[in-house]
Amino acid sequence: MSTTSATSTTGVPSTPAPRAVLAGIPAYVPKPPAPPAEGPSHRLFLNENPYPPLPSVRKTIAQAAAQTNYYPTIHPERLTDALARRLDVPPEHLVTGPGSVGIYQQIGQALLEPGDEVVYAWPSFEAYPIVARMAGAVPVEVPLVDGVHDLDAMASAITPRTKAVFLCEPNNPTGTAVGTAELERFLDRVPGDVLIVLDEAYFEFYRSPNAPDGAELYRDRPNLVTLRTFSKAYGLAGLRVGYGVAQPAIAEALRKCAVPCGVGRLAEEAALTALRVEAELFERVERIVAERExxxxxxxxxxxxVLPSATNFLWLPTGEASESVAQEWERRGLLVRAFPGSGLRVTVGSPEANDLLITAAKEISPPAR
Ligand SMILES: Cc1ncc(COP(=O)(O)O)c(C=O)c1O
Known part of the structure; x- marks a missing residue:
């Protein structure tokens, strides 16, 4: 006999219960399609790189595509070695994942226990509350002040129950940065048994003598892991490769929690080539930074x-008008990201898209301050 729903011994229909913590995690809902624009539309809502892969990277991907019947290695060892040479760190200090979001999940599995507290600023990268909740940990959100991390308040939010601090430098979605001196002062205040995750997803766009370098800062800080990604400056968001640098104890724990073969063959090969042609890619980063300004x-x-930005996007604190302004841009084919009641995040796109955005900004009145 076939039934459409399972029945428990008491005759009451039942299904296996997901962990209770998942009730606090919103289900993914695809963004409804924007109203049709007159011309082509431009993706300015995910902080993607507007440039398609270089011919050399595309060639590598095509070559690797001929071998997708084979598994990649459990960890991408060649990429790990190349990153180790690039950053001048031992390979045992590296961890990789399917994007840096993948490494956040490894952090949750490797370090967080139910009831642990995780301190981070808000608004910041949207994965933070999800990672904390998924592990059964307690998110402790510290409001930004004028779009910038309030590091004193974050240090004060650390309690004996705090297990991790997530710090996005520069911050998504506001684009702001705190700089080396302030950051180091904060890092020195964090107890040694609290993991600091320094999220440098936008590292390559932060052009200032005051820009921190997490791949240096971690060297004498056993509680720091610096995360970076090939998704933004290297333009490989569609292939999913990120990496972290930490002292061996943390790096090894994170590697243990990696999904085996989680960085696919195409992703590894493309990232290797991207590192080889980095100078060419960084010319594009230069152009994106110039466009941002x-x-x-x-x-x-x-x-x-518009807040000053150290990233590949801009933050406009448009408050209550955010959604209506976003709709105005969307009608013109410029797909930006509204944070209801708070602001708009606009990715720096191609010069053509940026021109369109500026032209449209002349037609839409800025909300009253
Ligand atoms: C601050 C921050 N960290 C991490 C990521 C995720 O990057 P990845 O593509 O490497 O998973 C993003 C993506 O937007 C981000 O903004």
Missing amino acids: RMREALLGLGWE
């Missing part, structure tokens, strides 16, 4: 409020 100046000149 051009857009910011133009928007400021039109009366919009």
Whole structure:
């Protein structure tokens, strides 16, 4: 006899219960399609790199595609070695994952116990509350002040129950950065048994003598892991490769929790080539940074409020008007990201998309401050 739902011994229909913590994690809901725009649309909502892969990277991917019947290695050893040479660190200090979000899950599994507290700023990267909750840990959110990390308040939020601090430098979604001196002062205040995750997803776009370098800071800090990604500056978001650098005890724990073969063959080969042609890729980063400044100046000149950015996106604190302004841009094919009641995050796109955004900004009135 076949039934459509399982029945328990008492005759009551039942299904296996997911862990209770999942009730606090929102299910993924695909973004509803934007109203059709007149011309082509531009993706300015995910902080992606507007440039397609270089021919050399594409060639590597095509070559690797001929071998997808074979598993990759459990950990991407060649990429690990190449990163070790690039950063001048021992390979045992590295951990890789399917994007840096993959490494966050490894962090949750390797370090967080139910009831542990995880301190991070808010708004910041949206994965943070999910990672904490998924592990049964307690998120402790410390509000940004004027879009910037309040490091004193974050240090004060650390209690004996705190197990980890997630720090996004520069911060997503506000684009702001605290700089080396302030960051180091904060790191020195965090107890040694609290893991600090320094999220440097936008490291390559942060052009300042005051920009921290987590691959240096971790060297004398056994409680620090620095996370970086091939998704942004290296333009490989679609292939999913990220990495972390930490002292061996933490790096090994994180490697133990990696999904075996989690970095696929195409991803590893593309990342290896991207490292080889880094200079060419960084010319593009240079152009994105120049475009970021051009857009910011133009928007400021039109009366919009725009925070200084150390990333490949801009934050406009448009408050209650955020969704309606986003809709105005979307109607013109410019797909930006609204944070209801708070602001708009606009990725720096191609020069063409950025021009369109500036032109549209002339037609939409900036919300009153
Ligand atoms: C701060 C931050 N960290 C991590 C990530 C995730 O990057 P990945 O593509 O490596 O998973 C993002 C992506 O937007 C991000 O903004």
